[in-house]
Amino acid sequence: MTPYTPQIICIDCDATAAIWDWRCPECGGPLDIANPQPFDADRIDAGTWSLWRYGAMLPTDKRFSLGEGMTPLVQTSVDGLDFYAKLEYLNPTGSYKDRGTTVLVNRLLGENVHDVVEDSSGNAGASLAAYAGPSGIHARIFVSTTASAAKKRLIATNAELVEVSGVRSAATAACHAAAETTVYASHAWSPFFLAGQMTAAYEVWEQLGHRAPDAILTPVGHGGLFLGFARGFAALHEAGLVERLPRMIATQAAGCDPIVQGYEQQLNAPPVTQEEETIADGIIVNQPVRGREILRVIRETDGAAYRVQDAAIIAAQKMLAERGLFVEATSAVPLAALREYRHDFAADTTIIMPLTGSGLKGLPGK
Ligand SMILES: [Zn+2]
Numbered sequence: 001m002t003p004y005t006p007q008i009i010c011i012d013c014d015a016t017a018a019i020w021d022w023r024c025p026e027c028g029g030p031l032d033i034a035n036p037q038p039f040d041a042d043r044i045d046a047g048t049w050s051l052w053r054y055g056a057m058l059p060t061d062k063r064f065s066l067g068e069g070m071t072p073l074v075q076t077s078v079d080g081l082d083f084y085a086k087l088e089y090l091n092p093t094g095s096y097k098d099r100g101t102t103v104l105v106n107r108l109l110g111e112n113v114h115d116v117v118e119d120s121s122g123n124a125g126a127s128l129a130a131y132a133g134p135s136g137i138h139a140r141i142f143v144s145t146t147a148s149a150a151k152k153r154l155i156a157t158n159a160e161l162v163e164v165s166g167v168r169s170a171a172t173a174a175c176h177a178a179a180e181t182t183v184y185a186s187h188a189w190s191p192f193f194l195a196g197q198m199t200a201a202y203e204v205w206e207q208l209g210h211r212a213p214d215a216i217l218t219p220v221g222h223g224g225l226f227l228g229f230a231r232g233f234a235a236l237h238e239a240g241l242v243e244r245l246p247r248m249i250a251t252q253a254a255g256c257d258p259i260v261q262g263y264e265q266q267l268n269a270p271p272v273t274q275e276e277e278t279i280a281d282g283i284i285v286n287q288p289v290r291g292r293e294i295l296r297v298i299r300e301t302d303g304a305a306y307r308v309q310d311a312a313i314i315a316a317q318k319m320l321a322e323r324g325l326f327v328e329a330t331s332a333v334p335l336a337a338l339r340e341y342r343h344d345f346a347a348d349t350t351i352i353m354p355l356t357g358s359g360l361k362g363l364p365g366k
Pocket of ligand 1: 015026027
């Protein structure tokens with residue numbers, strides 16, 4: 001078999017880009033893989049108990065893994081609302097981001113890239129550090145001084161931590177400057193990262209007995225997990241393995257809700273909103289890189305976008321904890337939205353809610 005070579009193109013203008021360009025050299029738009037590996041159920045490696053069972057569908061070979069993926073799907077109920085919780089916080093670094101990180105890092109290793117930069121509120125940086133350091137990649141990770149102390153410690157264990165003061169976007173600006181000369185291993189921009197997120201859909205499909213749920217609710221910052229699920233089920237649909245796509249529901253905190261505003265105003269692209277404070281610190285993203293695609297997916301799947309207040313998020317986080325599901329506040333945004341908008345869902349709807357990040361990182365340290 002000829003080795004797989006991903007072709008990188010701009011999703012806005014179709015220009016061709018080099019493999020480690022992080023945005024379109026012509027128009028600055030986000031990049032994508034023009035020739036993704038199609039889903040093929042016969043190529044699932046059923047003996048591999050990590051997301052690498054889908055290795056034949058991923059745009060890289062595996063060189064380093066921490067056993068990511070294959071997270072439990074647990075049926076639970078809150079206020080009489082039944083749903084399946086996908087325990088993404090049980091990934092190796094306590095967040096769903098490990099799915100994207102492992103694919104991106106393995107592609108970097110395959111191309112002999114050993115020096116990268118990244119910016120992160122915490123979870124993506126902690127994930128990249130845990131994969132980069134042990135596999136011989138030096139990662140310089142730009143973080144706001146206001147990021148959680150625990151996440152900063154996790155980053156510093158296996159990478160170079162660069163703290164940037166000011167608003168959250170200041171760390172992003174500093175990272176973009178560094179990306180002029182160093183490969184940008186971006187969880188927000190990299191199409192390899194997004195390819196890894198698609199495996200969450202493949203797992204849910206297997207766990208539900210080879211079918212699609214009716215609806216999937218995720219927190220949305222840049223929308224990596226949201227788009228991963230959407231693209232994953234689209235790949236399953238193209239392969240003829242599911243009859244229809246799940247309704248994709250984006251949920252955001254009222255303090256930073258560009259996707260909800262774009263949805264309510266029926267826009268093609270989200271408006272640039274304020275970066276305000278919210279307890280859901282993992283999704284304070286006022287300019288999502290693939291905002292157009294998120295809004296398009298919502299339209300095409302008869303989905304929706306909901307905003308919730310911090311008080312509702314805190315209440316939902318507590319309810320999850322009382323069911324043994326100990327997650328960070330950002331992960332409770334979808335449950336807060338489901339409780340508030342329950343009348344938008346028929347009683348027998350099969351709902352998937354990924355629980356994205358561990359609550360343990362939020363515990364006070366010493
Ligand atoms: Zn372009």
